[in-house]
Amino acid sequence: MESSTVDNVRNFLMQERDEHRKFLERVGDQIHREPMHDTEWVRVTTLGCCREVGRASFILSTPESRILVDCGDKPGAEGEVPYLQIPEANPIADLDAVVLTHAHLDHSALLPLLFKYGYDGPVYTTQATRDLMGLLQLDYLDVAAKEGRTPPYESAMVREELKHTITVDYGNVTDIAPDIKLTLHNAGHILGSAVAHFHVGDGFHNVVFSGDIHHTDTRLFNGASNDFPRVESLIMESTYGRRNDYQTDQEDSERKVTELINDTYEQDGIVVIPAFAVGRSQELMLVLEEAMREDRLRTMPIYLDGMIREATAIHTAYPEFLRDGLRQRILHDDENPFLADQFQQVDGGQEMREDIAGGEPCIILSTSGMVTGGPIMSWLELLGNDPKNTLIFVGYQAQGTLGRRIQSGRREIPFSDRGSRSEQLTLRFDVESVSGFSGHADRNGLEDFVGTMNPRPERVLCVHGDESSTDQFSSGLYQKFNIRTQSPKNMETFRFD
Ligand SMILES: [Zn+2]
Numbered sequence: 198m199e200s201s202t203v204d205n206v207r208n209f210l211m212q213e214r215d216e217h218r219k220f221l222e223r224v225g226d227q228i229h230r231e232p233m234h235d236t237e238w239v240r241v242t243t244l245g246c247c248r249e250v251g252r253a254s255f256i257l258s259t260p261e262s263r264i265l266v267d268c269g270d271k272p273g274a275e276g277e278v279p280y281l282q283i284p285e286a287n288p289i290a291d292l293d294a295v296v297l298t299h300a301h302l303d304h305s306a307l308l309p310l311l312f313k314y315g316y317d318g319p320v321y322t323t324q325a326t327r328d329l330m331g332l333l334q335l336d337y338l339d340v341a342a343k344e345g346r347t348p349p350y351e352s353a354m355v356r357e358e359l360k361h362t363i364t365v366d367y368g369n370v371t372d373i374a375p376d377i378k379l380t381l382h383n384a385g386h387i388l389g390s391a392v393a394h395f396h397v398g399d400g401f402h403n404v405v406f407s408g409d410i411h412h413t414d415t416r417l418f419n420g421a422s423n424d425f426p427r428v429e430s431l432i433m434e435s436t437y438g439r440r441n442d443y444q445t446d447q448e449d450s451e452r453k454v455t456e457l458i459n460d461t462y463e464q465d466g467i468v469v470i471p472a473f474a475v476g477r478s479q480e481l482m483l484v485l486e487e488a489m490r491e492d493r494l495r496t497m498p499i500y501l502d503g504m505i506r507e508a509t510a511i512h513t514a515y516p517e518f519l520r521d522g523l524r525q526r527i528l529h530d531d532e533n534p535f536l537a538d539q540f541q542q543v544d545g546g547q548e549m550r551e552d553i554a555g556g557e558p559c560i561i562l563s564t565s566g567m568v569t570g571g572p573i574m575s576w577l578e579l580l581g582n583d584p585k586n587t588l589i590f591v592g593y594q595a596q597g598t599l600g601r602r603i604q605s606g607r608r609e610i611p612f613s614d615r616g617s618r619s620e621q622l623t624l625r626f627d628v629e630s631v632s633g634f635s636g637h638a639d640r641n642g643l644e645d646f647v648g649t650m651n652p653r654p655e656r657v658l659c660v661h662g663d664e665s666s667t668d669q670f671s672s673g674l675y676q677k678f679n680i681r682t683q684s685p686k687n688m689e690t691f692r693f694d
């Protein structure tokens with residue numbers, strides 16, 4: 198399997214080794230100085246991701262330090278970026294540290310922009326997230342260029358960010374400011390994803406940012422950890438926070454997907470599945486590979502389009518982040534499910550896509566996961582008007598994305614024909630949604646994560662969800678556990694003391 202991106206990142210960091218060592222020394226001096234102020238308060242300021250999904254970004258501040266947690270974009274709304282201009286975030290050059298929960302673009306896309314604004318400090322994250330964010334950010338620039346948009350930063354800023362990244366392992370306590378210690382814990386969401394725990398002052402206050410979580414075990418990962426020495430305040434994702442946001446269990450979901458694919462195969466059709474390069478793609482690859490091996494699914498090629506193969510290679514490079522059984526299989530090349538013969542990369546561009554679309558029944562996994570750009574747009578054009586074919590949504594579709602519109606029944610979609618000419622495309626294929634593959638906990642999982650948290654937090658801010666999700670989840674948590682909860686707006690500041 199190709200692992201060029203992993204190698205590229207590693208080779209690049211090798212060359213920068215001496216500079217990185219000097220950087221670590223400088224950061225160390227900054228952190229290990231005596232605090233100049235007493236810890237009298239902790240504040241969290243929301244720069245995005247409130248009553249919406251996207252542009253995750255928060256400031257955690259004390260009298261001594263300012264930390265930025267995540268800096269993402271908003272899928273389907275390119276202009277809507279985190280409110281980095283507000284006083285709490287400035288000057289950006291003076292931030293003490295940046296912490297990244299995981300590589301998805303709604304958390305990481307705009308992180309390189311900080312370096313364009315003069316930030317010169319560390320980015321703390323896991324090793325797997327470092328490699329994945331580099332891959333996804335470069336792809337983000339590539340997709341923007343192909344669609345004629347001006348990206349907010351150049352690839353040189355991605356390299357700056359990689360040079361400034363300090364990787365931390367799950368469970369290791371790291372000083373990131375004179376008065377703040379960071380510990381990352383498994384979030385069960387995607388490779389390298391983390392729940393971030395901040396210990397502020399000398400036992401003054403503890404704040405946890407959930408990032409995106411999956412609370413139960415999946416094929417890829419163990420469920421999110423929610424066991425901490427102390428926690429008073431929790432900033433909690435609420436993607437599936439509505440009262441009726443329950444997902445079918447994994448077994449039912451897998452059965453439904455294999456049925457849909459077998460039915461499409463019988464009618465000589467092609468199945469196309471929009472998927473994030475990281476997360477659902479690998480989960481589905483495992484499901485499909487096993488189903489074919491066990492003859493529950495007709496054997497046919499599975500084409501991977503977009504950055505899926507490179508993202509999968511990064512999974513193979515970091516087996517320690519995966520579940521036990523899977524980790525063992527990956528260490529033996531002949532058992533590595535990601536290397537199964539069925540998987541084929543679409544590396545021949547549009548011509549290859551046309552051949553595949555005109556050929557035998559097959560399965561296509563293609564980015565982007567919310568149909569906001571990338572090769573999935575070509576697949577809609579090539580496969581969308583044939584009723585034999587099937588489109589299956591397996592991941593969350595955010596408000597404002599084309600994916601959400603198609604999922605809600607829209608069949609006439611505007612389509613620009615690679616030029617200025619704009620055309621309508623009529624979708625005639627079958628559109629299905631299967632919920633149990635999401636990388637996010639459903640309402641039950643979210644409640645469980647908070648309810649079984651040890652110790653249970655005193656206060657929860659519900660973020661990363663549509664307004665109805667954050668509102669309903671916030672009132673649900675209050676009623677069930679009698680915890681102080683809120684559904685903040687963007688650009689609000691909360692003081693904990
Ligand atoms: Zn995510």
Ligand SMILES: [Zn+2]
Pocket residue numbers: 253301303304409661
């Ligand atoms: Zn997210």
